[in-house]
Amino acid sequence: MRVALRCLVCVLSCAVTFSVAKAEETTVTYKSLTPEMALEAAQAALKQCRADGYQVSVAVVDRAGETQVLLRDRFAGLPANQTAVDKAWTSVGFRADTSQLASSIKDGTLDPRLATRPRIAMLGGALMIEAGGTLLGAIGVSGAPGGDKDEKCARAGLDAIRDKLDF
Template sequence: MRIVSRSLLCALSCVAVVSSAHAEEATVTYKSLTVDVALEAARAALQQCRADGYQVSVAVLDRFGETQVLLRDRYTGLPANTTAINKAWTAIGFRNDTSQLVSSIKNGTLDPRLADLPRVTMLGGGLKIETADTLLGAIGVSGAPGGDKDEKCARAGIDAIRDKLDF
């Protein structure tokens, strides 16, 4: 009887382990920016561009490419909202900053036809937001006279929340 009990106990233990393994495979856990942190990053980016004399739009997207925050200064040009969103979307989609993608196209390591895909915006000013190799989202800035200036503002946004990202 002891052998049957041990065998039954062993079999039940195996079923429990296999069941929990299947449950883990059916779900995922991920980290994401809170809307308050996303707003803080967007405000810091906007303030940097204002200090530099530029009217811009700033978008912060979550890791799935959905807009969490969109700020538009009063005299920002018409395409700035869409461009800021698409810069951030491109950074998420390629998991790379858009200025790096532009460089990769120029030096031939990235096919320039990728820039023709819908929503892909190969202009500087889109930065991924990540920590410990975990993609949290991205920030995009548009409206300054040049992607390098947009990127400076986006970087200020990330720098403003950096201490909240270290986990």
């Protein structure tokens, strides 16, 4: 009887382990930014650009490229909103900062025809948001006179939340 009971416990234990392992194979767990954290990053980027004298739009997208936050200063140019979103989307899609992508187009590492595809913005001004080696999203800025200035503002947004990321 004891042997049979031990066998039954062993079989049930294996079945539970197999069931848990099977469930882990069929689901994915990932981290993402809260809307509050995305907003804080966008506000810090906007603040930096204002301090530098630029009217811009700032977009934060999640790891799937969906817009979480979009802020537009009062006098930002008409294309600034879409360009900021597209820069952030491009950064997530290529898993690279857009200034690196722009350099890769110029030096021939990337095919320049990529820059003609819809939504792809191979312009400086977007940075990936990562923590612990995990891509959380990206922040894109548009409207300053040059991608380097947009990127400075995006970096300020990223720096504002870096210490709060829980990795």
